[in-house]
Amino acid sequence: MQAAKPLFDYPKYWAECFGPAPFLPMSREEMDQLGWDSCDIIIVTGDAYVDHPSFGMAIIGRLLESQGFRVGIIAQPNWQSKDDFMKLGEPNLFFGVAAGNMDSMINRYTADKKIRSDDAYTPGGMAGKRPDRASLVYSQRCKEAYKNVPIVLGGIEASLRRIAHYDYWQDKVRNSILIDASADILLYGNAERAIVEVAQRLSYGHKIEDITDVRGTVFIRRDTPQGWYEVDSTRIDRPGKVDKIINPYVNTQDTEACAIEQNKAPVEDPNEPQVVQLLDSPRMTRDKTVIRLPSMEKVRADAVLYAHANRVLHLETNPGNARALVQKHGDVDVWFNPPPIPMSTEEMDYVFGMPYARVPHPVYGKEKIPAYDMIRFSVNIMRGCFGGCTFCSITEHEGRIIQNRSEESIIREIEEIRDKVPGFTGVISDLGGPTANMYRIACKSPEIESACRKPSCVFPGICPNLNTDHSALIQLYRSARALPGVKKILIASGLRYDLAVESPEYVKELVTHHVGGYLKIAPEHTEEGPLNQMMKPGIGSYDKFKRMFEKYSKEAGKEQYLIPYFIAAHPGTTDEDMMNLALWLKSSGFRADQVQAFYPSPMATATAMYHSGKNPLRKVSYKSDSVAIVKSEEQRRLHKAFLRYHDPKGWPMLREALTRMGRADLIGPGKNQLIPLHQPATEGYQSARRKNSTPAGSKKVAGAAAAKSKPMLTQHTGLPPRDTGAAAGNPWDKREQAKAAAQVRNQQAAKERSDAAKGKGKKPVKKPAVPR
Secondary structure, eight states, X not given: OOOOOOGGGSOOOGGGGGOOOSSOOOSHHHHHHHTOSSOSEEEEESSOOBOSTTSHHHHHHHHHHHTTOOXXXXXXXXXXXXXXXXXXXXXXXXXXXXXXXXXXXXXXXXXXXXXXXXXXXXXXXXXXXXXXXXXXXXXXXXXXXXXXXXXXXXXXXXXXXXXXXXXXTTTXXXXXXXXXXXXXXXXXXXXXHHHHHHHHHHHTTOOGGGOOOOXXXXXXXXXXXXXXXXXXXXXXXXXXXXXXXXXXXXXXXXXXXXXXXXXXXXXXXXXSOOOOOOOOOGGGOGGGEEEEOOOHHHHHHOHHXXXXXXXXXXXXXXXXXXXXXXXXXXXXXXXXXXXXXXXXXXXXHHHHTSOOOOSBOGGGTTOOOHHHHHHTTEEEOEEOOOOOOXXXXXXXXXXXXXEXXXXXXXXXXXXXXXXXXXXXXXEEXXXXXXXXXOTTOOBSOHHHHHHOOOSOSSSSSOOTTBOXXXXXXXXXXXXXXXXTTOOEEOOOSOBOXXXXXXXXXXXXXXXHHSOSSEEEEEEEXXXXXXXXXXTOOOHHHHHHHHHHHHHHHXXXXXXXXXXXXXXXXXXXXXXXXXXXXXXXXXHXXXXXXXXXXXXXXXXXXXXXXXXXXXXXXSOOOTTSOBOOOOOSHHHHHHHHHHHTTTOGGGHHHXXXXXXXXXXXXXXXXXXXXXXXXXXXXXTTOOOHHHHHSOOTTOOOOOHHHXXXXXXXXXXXXXXXXXXXXXXXXXXXXXXXXXXXXXXXXXXXXXXXXXXXXXXSSSOOXXXXXXXX
């Protein structure tokens, strides 16, 4: 893989003399206090400004500040006019525009396209503080405010919408966001290298339209420049043009000579030696090769071509061998340079070691920002994920090569949290990243890693070239929990359990010291069909990890539970698959309270399956096998009902579906049956979620009263509760308890009728006892 200029080797901009700001300014008053007459760069973001390395605007802002630039922040501006976009004045170099840490549509709408009632990245959790498709709106307002200032688009919304993409909310293919936003350049993925390079060049007086050679950028061109070899990948399922074979000794780049050669008669002596001219083949020069994808108009009209384009895109994601891509939109080309070179450990330490305040900007006062409260005591130890799950967009954004921080850098951050962050009680809530246990795990051979084009290192099995040694992570955990003032180090990031079982020592360390009662993992499903489309391991890997988890929990004398996550309605899932998953959940004693339906996020491989009905994990053609797709609202509700098989609200739908599927034998009171034959009485019924919620105005019950209360499912997962006496014997089979309760009610009603007849008590109860 080619080398890249280190982030800390650039010459500083002249404004370095002002030094780092306590917070990047959000007002002219703050700029005046810092002695600034203007900002060199202004970042516009859809999130509240939290000066913490888990927030994109803080990382990019502090990184540009470290290069000597004066950086201002406009957070969650009023987008109804250009006024808020002018409050810091005109930036000297550019506007950096991002929707925030989440795609603005996913932030606002659920998988069922319902509007969310809150926004975790806004003070007070208030919804509605950012517009739909925020990157477009903010870019347009910036142009209205200062039309000559370049706009650099970034963030995850721009990253995942950089190409013509299927939009779930409009159910159609939309343009590259660069076109719709009318921005000058787009930075995708981990954009530290690109943003520093672009800022430095603009500071030297370069024009934004001339910056076309920076990796990890997208821009507009009119045609392919001279010297580039273009690979045509605009069609599938039929061969392209085959040229006539000509004299191999002719210089084919000289068209005039070719014409002469074709027209003249053969006069050479066949016995006389010929001079062979060897010509350079542009095909062999990857850095001068561009792949032409089907145009935006074609992928919008043809879903199979869309799947083909998605496949080509994902094959060109390894920075070691990726080629440039180009896609025509109307009369212009959108050009995609190869992904950025991953950051080294020294660069990661540099980025995470900048002077973050680690708290929200003082302008928010005491208002809580839910996303900050969740991560303020957590530490990001790495980036990237080589899992390749098709429903996830981490690979498209951060890449599959793991970028690691040093142990020293991580320990320094923990000490900084301990010493500086208000409210720290000694518990680090997470040491993780996109996946908890990929720290310092990589390919055994850099040469193989650079040449590899596989979308996953762990599917269908763990690659033999992958080094699965967890020793560096084990040592990190031990060093972190040995720090003075640190009581507990928890692991909250999702765990790749098929990788963890390769290191029993890691599982023992994790289970013994770093689980706070519950550990979340994501089998996602139990059936082979959907698991293959997800690129997830079989349920056997989960069972193996579960046995290890329970063994080491018992050895540690701890009562701990696994929290398994499952997805309903994923491409490749049939009704039978969901039925089998529901049966597995019941046999395993799980009652999921909150369930997740598949959410087709932009650019994900599973989203291409959802839109096209084809599988881009294999070569796509019009005749290739179709993938089962769950699109109708009714079928999506059915699949969620299977996941919540215990909720009576879904029983009528499940009874009808099971009967239609020829599995009416699963309806009844038996232990091996899924749902009862009869619906419970409406009066007194509460859904599982209502039962598990704390009633408004109620107080927590402690001591003996708590022991007498009936066991409740956990709010988030529906896992077994801790023992609560005899009632916890089998919390999942309520039949005997219901029978006993009905007998008590009948006895009480009989007693009241007897007392009333004797004139000693209440009037006879007219209402019959509730049947079992």
